[in-house]
Amino acid sequence: MKKNKIAHWVTIALLPLTFAACDDHTDIPGDSSGKSTITVQNVLDSKPLVESGTFQGPTTPLILPGESATIKFSAAKGEALSFVTMYGASNDLFFAPDNPGIQVYDTEGNPIEGDVSAQVKLWDNGTRINQKPGATVNHPGSADNNNVTEVNGSDAQRNTYLPAAKLVKASLKYDGNSMFTLTLKNMSGGTPNETPLSPGVWAVSYIAGGNLLNASPLFMKDKPSANGLTSVAEAGDNAPLSTYVSSITGIFTPLSPVLVVIYNGIDNPLYKVGEKDRGQGLKELAQKGDASVLASFLKGKTGIKSVYVLAAPTTNVLLPRIGDQPGSSVSQDISVSNGDRLAIATMYGFSNDWFFATGADGIDPQKKGDASESIGLYNNGTAIDQFPGAGITQFNLAGTPLSESMPIAAVPNPNAFTTLPAIKDIVKISIQ
Structure with missing residues (x-):
């Protein structure tokens, strides 16, 4: 593709994903072991078709x-x-x-x-x-x-x-x-x-x-x-x-503003595979890219230390890599203590209700380096699926999701619609 065409993609790919950027957090007692910086980047090598x-x-x-x-x-x-x-x-x-x-x-x-x-x-x-x-x-x-x-x-x-x-x-x-x-x-x-x-x-x-x-x-x-x-x-x-x-056929998707939660002494506070959506705000994140509802719900709850919603500068959403343009990234300095775990969630923007998230045990925020292997892709079970990026009811393609009520499950790959790249080739998580 010509460079002017690539630049055009960047200009037009500013999507109507809902978001609420906030860095409010609540601390609970613990032995502090220092600070870390978490970075989330959309590293998808995107395609236009x-x-x-x-x-x-x-x-x-x-x-x-x-x-x-x-x-x-x-x-x-x-x-x-x-x-x-x-x-x-x-x-x-x-x-x-x-x-x-x-x-x-x-x-x-x-x-x-x-x-x-x-x-x-x-x-x-x-x-x-x-x-x-x-x-x-x-x-x-x-x-x-x-x-x-x-x-x-x-x-x-x-x-x-x-x-x-x-x-x-x-x-x-x-x-x-x-x-x-x-x-x-x-x-x-x-x-x-x-x-x-x-x-x-x-x-x-x-x-x-x-x-x-x-x-x-x-x-x-x-x-x-x-x-x-x-x-x-x-x-x-x-x-x-x-x-x-x-x-030039494949995957193109932004990631919504990223929900980052530091927790201690409790199970993953966002979801559990096999259970239905808890009605606490994950549905809004998975369907619309709006993390603010779940962030507000979690703030101050027992075992929750800090809650952040990280939006990319200018675009809010994290755009994929387009030609020579690197994918968007967001970073956050965090304070961590012994026993802390880190949960992350972000919407697969061009889907009905798919979201990337850390697994049941979260991430150890004191372990430095690439943590991308800890991320999975999940179906929230609250909206009927369509071909990602080609669905009339997908919220970020000006649609209204059609409701369903199914347990949260990992998205298979290949799935009924397409074959996705490896998750680590879409979302990169690093802790420094």
Whole structure:
């Protein structure tokens, strides 16, 4: 990615996570053994695409006239589906929606269903001189050096084409819980533009702060073809573009302001695996990134020495690593005594109710060094899960969580939606 694109991510990824920054704490008697500094950093190597994949015909890689291919994906409000597939009987033409792709929710957040063919367009890759489309096209043909442009009725060589919507039918179906199926049917049979469609590539970009992290993942209008698109447009080979898209698909999530609790002589005061949410404020942290409710509840309780909520400067949330930009971090000086334990919790920002936290025994704050291995990822059990970063009811994607009541449990990896990096590659905890 270009540096200006990376800088753009940083600008737009300021999310509406709720937080309450405070450093109020209460001390209980104990033998002081000195001071430590705890640092929490988001070290995730973030990616701009939440999902991507390939598609092809039902019996052969080609999607022949009359045949269909399907794309199954998840999306949050404002996210869109982009795809490309070659007009096989051409030198370098391809079908795709205009950027950022096919919108799958209306302005009210209702899923869109039915015929969305009007959003499919025909494009000229600009790398080959167009011959008359048909079975007699000589591949690859004569080289050209133009930008990607839309074909409206005729190409630069005055070859004519029916509207893309007459050749490719796109139908959208909502499968529930932010999941969709797009069906692409080759309708070109018997027309002057009869053609097979090639195996294709599709992608969905993350949205943050109301803006897509990559609004043109597969091609850019009026710019040179790049990243393997030419292989699709000229030869129907989707492998190079798929490899590129896969390299920028993965995890993007901020971490909420971090709750830090020093306790002594009691069990972990935040949660217990196998029990349901205690109604003390963890739900607000896990669903909304708001640690203030739980912090207020814990302050002054028996066994609680200190409570902090650490927000990152300027952004409040801890942003992941974006290109050359390091991930955000927060630090806090703490006073510790013999027998003290340290509990930490922060929201997986692009989830329904997942949170990172120390385990049942917390962390020994007198043990210096990297304590990242002490962190786990847990499901609070208070909101129905969706694909992280692509859920219509995720609070930090302008949604309203759908309630459920399940025991707190570790999030499996891989899980029903995706495969996450190792937790130590997302959250780093160090004590000095």
